[in-house]
Amino acid sequence: MNTAKPPYLTGHFTPIAEEVTATGLTVEGTLPPELTGRLLRNSHNPKPGITPTHWFKGSGMVHGIRLRDGRAEWYRNRWVHTPALDGAPYMTENGPDLTASAAGTHIIEHAGRLLALCEANLPFELDSELGTVGAYDFDGKLRTAMTAHPKEDPVTGELHFFASSPFPPYLTYHVADATGTLVHTAEVPGATASLKHDFALTRRHVVFIEGNVTFDPAEHSGIPYGWSDEQPSRIGVMPRGTDGHHHVRWYSIEPGNMLHVSNAYEDGQGRIVLEGPTVDREGFRLSWNWWTGAPGRGSEPVSRSYTRRWTIDVSAGTVDERIIDDLPVEFPTLNEDYLGTENRYQYAVAFPDENGLGGYGLVKYDRTTGARRIHQVGDARLPGEAVYVPAAGAANEDDGYLLTVVSDLKQDASQLLVLDATGLDRIATVHLPHRVTAGLHGSWIPDTPPHAS
Template sequence: MTADKPYLTGHYTPVADEITATELTVEGALPPELNGLLLRNGHNPKPGVTPTHWFKGSGMVHGVRLCEGRAAWYRNRWVHTPALQGAPYMTELGPDLTASTAGTHVIEHAGRLLALCEANVPFEITPELETVGAHDFGGKLRTAMTAHPKEDPVTGELHFFGSSPFPPHLVYYVADAKGEIVHSSEVPGATAALKHDFALTRRHVVFVEGNVTFDPAESSGIPYGWSDRQPARIGVMPRGDDGARHTRWFSIEPGNMLHTANAYEDGRGRVVLEGPTVDREGFLLSWNWWVGAPGRGTEPVARSYTRRWVVDLDAGTVDEQIIDDLPVEFPTLNEEYLGSENRYQYAISFPDEKGFGGYGVVKYDRTTGARRIHQAGDARMPGEAVFLPAAGATREDDGYLLTVVSDLKQDASHLLVLDASGLDRIATVHLPHRVSAGLHGSWIPSTGPDDTEA
C-alpha cells in the first residue's frame, strides 16, 4: 500500500484481518428495544493489494449484534466473491457479473442478506457474515443491480434497477415481499450516464442522470468521467406495469448526485426530489481523491451540497435550488417516510475543500429550515447514520441514529447511538479494532431469541 492513495490511509486504512469479539464494552445505556444486527459495508482490499480506485477495493461487512441492552458481538468478514480471489470483471465473453467487490451496501429483503455493488449481481451472506454466493433472483435478474434498492414501506416490494454503459442502459425491476421478481422493463430514453441511486414516490419512480458518463479512456478501472456534453436530467416514470413507456425526462442544471435523500409528490402533484450534489469542480476533487491523482481535495465530498428539485409534470418545468451550504453526504431518513413527504433528514458533514469544518451527524428540519449538528470531535469520522424508530414512536424523529465512528487518535472505532430527536449521545459501544471508513449499511431487527447470540 502506498501513501499516495488516500483511500488506503487515515480513516480509510483497510482492516487487515477478520475477527469475532463478544460482550463488547458499553458506555451509557443501550435502549432495550434495540434487538438486532447493525451491518455496515465498505471497500477494504486484502493486505498487499493496492486497487487503482477506491471503488475497486473488495467488500468487507462489519456487524454488531445488540440484544436487550447488551452488545453481544462484533465480527467482520470479507464478502468472498470471485473478485476477492483476483478474478477479472471483463472476460473474453464479456463482463462477469459475479466478479464483484460487493462493497457498497448490504440490505435485507425477504429473509436474505445481500451485499451489493452496482456493476454486479448481489451476493448473499448469512447473519454471521459468511458468504453464501451470488444471487440472481432465480435467473430473473438479467443485468447488474443497483446498490441502492428501495423497499416500499407500504407494500414491502423491493424496487431497483440495473444500469449499463451499453444498451439497454436502464432496466427497472420490482421484487415482491417474498423476494420474487414480478416485473422488469427497459426504461426508454436513458443514456450511458452514471446512475448510482434513484428515488421512489407513492406514484412514480425517479431516475437521475448527471454529467458523469461512460468514458472508455478512463484508466482507473472505473470507466466514468465528467462530460460537459452529457446533459443532466431527471427521469420520472409512473409506477405500474405499463409505466416505462410513459417515462418523461426533464433537463436540470449541470452536476452529479450519488445519493438521493427522498422524493415525494407534494399537494399540487409535483415531484419533489432532494439529495447532495457536486458541480464539475466538486466531482473532479472527489475523482482525484478516489484514484489518488494530483489535485485531490481534503475529502471526496468537499463540495457536496444539498439540492432540491421540484418537477411540475403539468407545466413540464423543473425548479431547483441549493438549500444548504454545508458539505454533506450519506443522506438518510426514517424509512417509514420513504416516498412520502418527510420533515426530517439526516446526513454526515465533512470538511470543505480547504479543510475547514469538521465531521458530524447532521439533522435537517425541512419544515422550519433548522439545521442541527452533533460534532464528532477531533479526528473522529462517523459513517452513514441509520435511523431506528423507538418502541411506541409517535413522532417522525422519535428514534435512534446508529453510526460507526473511526477515531484516528485512539486508533479505534465505536458504535455511537444518538437520540434522533436532539442528537444527544445515548450510548457508545467500543469495538475491538478500528473499522475503516466505509459506505452504507442497514439495521436488521431480530426475529426471535435464536438470532441474538454469537
C-alpha cells in the same frame, strides 16, 4: 518513483488486515432494549498487499454488531468472498462477469436474505453470521447487474431497483415482491450512458437522475466514467406500474452529479419534490481525484457536495431547482417509514469544505423550519452513515435513534454511537475491538420486523 499510498488506503480508510469475532462488548450508557437486532455496514477493504486503482474497486468487507436486550453481544467483520476477492477480472473474453464483484457498497435485507451490493454486479447473499453464501440472481430471473441502492416500499414491502449500463440497454428497471420473487423487469426508454448510482421512489412514480458523469472509455482507473459537458443532465419521471416505462418523461436540469438521494415525494399540488447532495464540475474533479489517488484532489472523499432540491411540475413540464444548504454533506438518510412520502427530517454526514475548513459531524435537517443541528463527534473522528431506528411506540417522525460507527484516529479505535434522533444527544457508546475502516452504507436488521404483529 511515487510510493505514497492513495488516500483511500490511509487514515480513516486504512484497510483492516484480518477477520475478527469479539463477544461481550463494553457499553457506556444504556442501550435501549428495542435495539434488538444487528447493525450491518459495508466498506471497501482490499486484502493486504493489494492496491486497487480506485477506491470503489477495493474488496467488500461487512461489519456486524449484534445488540440484544441492552447488551452488545458481538462484533464480527468478514470479507465478501466473491471471485474478485481472489483476483478474478470483471471483464472476460465473454463479456462482464457479474459475479466478479467488489460487493463493497451496501448491505440490505429483503425477504429474509442479506445481500451485499455493488452496482456493476449481481448481489451476494450472506448468512446471519456474515459468511458468504454466493451470488444471488433471484432464482435465475435477474440477468443484469443490480444497483447498490434499491428501495423497499414501506407499505407494500416490494423491492424496487435498477441496472445501469454504459451500453444499451442503458437502464433496466426491476421489482421484487415482498416474498423476494422478481415480478417485473422492463427497459427504460430514453436513458443514456450517464452514471446512475441511486434513484428515488414516490407513492406514484419512479424517479431516475442522469448527471454529467457518463461512460468514458479513456478513463483508466478501472471505473470507466468521467465528467462530460456534452452529457445532458436530466431527471426521468416514470409512473409506477407494469406499463410505466411506456410513459417515462425526461426533464432537463442544471449541470451536476448526484450520488445519493435523500428522498422524493408528491406534494399537495401533485408536484414531485426530489432532494439530495450534488456536486458541480469542480466538486466532481476533486472527489474523483481523491477516489483514484490522482494529483489535484481535495482533502476529503467528497468535495463541494451541497443539498439540492428539485420541484418537478409534471403538468406544466417545468423544474424549479435550488441549493438549499451550503454545508458539505453526503450519505443522506431518513426514517425509512417516510420513504416516498413527505418527510420533515433528514440526516447526513458533514465533511470539511474543499479548503479543509470545518469538521466531521452528523447533521439533522428540519425541512419544515429550515433549521439544521450538528452533532460534533470530536477531533480526528469520522462518523459513518447514520442509520435511523424507530423507538418503541414512536409517535413522531424523529422518535428514534441514529446508529453510526465512528473511526477514531487518535485512539486507533472505533465505537458504535447511539444518538437520540430528536436532539442528537448521545445515549450509549459500544466499544469495538479495533478501528473499523470508514465505509459506505449499511442497514439495521431488527429481530422482529417493525411492522410485524
